[in-house]
Amino acid sequence: MSVLKLNRPKEPDAGAAVSGSGMDRVVERRTMPTRYKIAAGVAVAALLVAAFLWFAPRGGSQTIEASRLTVSEVRNGRFDDYLPLRARVTPLLTVYIDAVEGGRVEKMLVEDGATVSEGQPIALLSNAELQLSTLARQTEVEQQINNMRSQELALSQTRLGNERAVLEAELAVQRSRRQYEREKPLAERGFVSGRQFADTEDEYRYQTRRLAVLRRSQSTDERLQAGQLSQQQQAAQSMQSGLAIARANLDALQLRAPVAGQLSGFSVQVGQSLRRGERVGQIDSPGRNKLIAGVDEFYLGRVRLQQKASVEMSGRRYDARVTKIYPQVQNGQFEVDLQFTGDEPRDIQRGQSLQARLVLGDSAAARLIPNGAFYSETGGAWVFVVAADGRSAVKRQVRLGRRNSDVIEVLEGLDPGEHVITSPYTGFADKERLDLQTQ
Incomplete structure (x- = not known):
């Protein structure tokens, strides 16, 4: 701001010539001091910064349109502990x-x-190659079997020869014994010479020792022949088995x-x-089928053998049970086999997909919220709770329990009648507060 001061002109002298210059006035211009200008600029800047901080959004909050969100009410109800499955029909065997x-x-x-x-x-x-090799194998086996049979015949003949020699030796012993017994009393009376009786006695002892030797030899031969025959029989059986396998391959x-x-x-x-x-x-086994279903790995510890399941088809319910669990996890899922416990649905085809329910536990009263996409982002650890006036929502720590395709069980942190956001938290999951705009 400038202040102007007007100076009054001096009165002209008397008798002086009058001119137009006497009518002019000198105007003096004054400005605000510099320190005042600086103070005013600082004050204006401070006001601008304060206004920006007041109207700018906070880092822990975000404004979002309420129409983009799904708000659900916490209520009391009955929780059915089941797991929805999409099963594929495959042959049972x-x-x-x-x-x-x-x-x-x-x-x-x-x-x-x-x-x-x-x-x-x-x-x-x-x-053709297999047929020729099988015929050659058959010929070779038959030749070996014939050779073994020849050896068995030779062993049998040897056994018969040994028995014949023993019989002859026994007969010679009996004759020499009778001769010895006949001449002994005569030799004692002097009717038989001593030389003749000595020869008879030597012959009797020889035949007796010869019989003992033949019997020992026969026993040894019998033992060896029995071992040889057993080995040959085993070899023959092995060859016959090999020939049977060759013939089976040919028949295959x-x-x-x-x-x-x-x-x-x-x-x-x-x-x-x-x-x-x-x-x-x-x-494939005719008329007998099973279901193979993929289960989220989250339920790996809750699925057990013989758990009940059901399948809805054509307005009718068919009961089933878990018969096998495959613990290998692929793409976040493991597989289970479901087998019908009663009648199977008619006209089901291999590869057909059916909707099934796997019962994980008994129904019970519980505090519930609808199942939504928010769970995959929070893991059930927190939710956004909408204020009573519906203008804002605040993050709150909660504890959620079991869930099915429809609802989630609330264990701690929420009361019946409260409202929570159950739609996806994409874009504001890191915020602590939401300002909801309504049109």
Whole structure:
């Protein structure tokens, strides 16, 4: 601000010439001191900073439109402890068919999808190399068996020869003993010379010792022959088993159904070459199915064998139970097998998906909030609670328990009648307070 001071002009002297210059006035301009200007600038800047801090959003809060949020009420109710599952229908029993021996497909005896009986031929293969090797193996085995039979015959003849020699030795002993007994009293009376009686006595002792030696030899031969015969019999049995396996491999060129059921995945063609052990199809048990369902790894410790389950189909409920648990976790899930405990749904097809419920526990009264996407972001540790006037929401620590597809059990931190935000917390999960705008 400037202050102007007007100076009055001096009165002209008398008698002086009058001119127009006497009418002009000098105007003096005054300005505010510099220190006042600086103080005023500082005051204005302080006011601007205060206004910015007052109207700017706080770091721990965020303004958001209420229409973007889902607000739910805490209420008392009954909690049904179940887990919804999406199950896939698979055969209860599946037996795979592999080509035991490789070969060329010569003939197809049944088509894919046909119902077969146990042992029914389904395809015929050919393998010239296998057939020739089996015939050579059979010839070799038969030759070895004939050789063993010849050895058995030789051993039998040796046994008979030993028995014959023992019999002859026993007869010689009996004769020499009778001669010795006949001449002994005569020699004592002098009717037989001493030399002749000595020869008779020596002959009797010789025949007796000879018989003992033959008997020992026969016993030893019998023991050795018994061991040889046993080994030959075992070798013959082993050869026969090997020959049976070779014949079975040759017979395996005719593919047969291992069990009765429905043939599937059987897509071989005439002229196709199959490798040894190659899978050619499978047989599914007819009219008997099971369900395979993926379960979130969060429930790995709560799923048990024989737990009850149910399937809803065509307005009817079918009971089932858990028969197998696969503990391997892949992509955050593990699998379980469900088997029907009663009648199966009609017209269910392999690969069909069904909605199932796995019962984890008994129903009980509880404090509940609706299940929402917020749980995946908070883990059930906290929620945003809406104020009574509906204009704000504050983060609050809570403790949540069991949950199903519809509701979550509240253990601590919330009272019936309070309202919480159950929609996703994306974009404001790090805030402590929300200001809700309503249109």
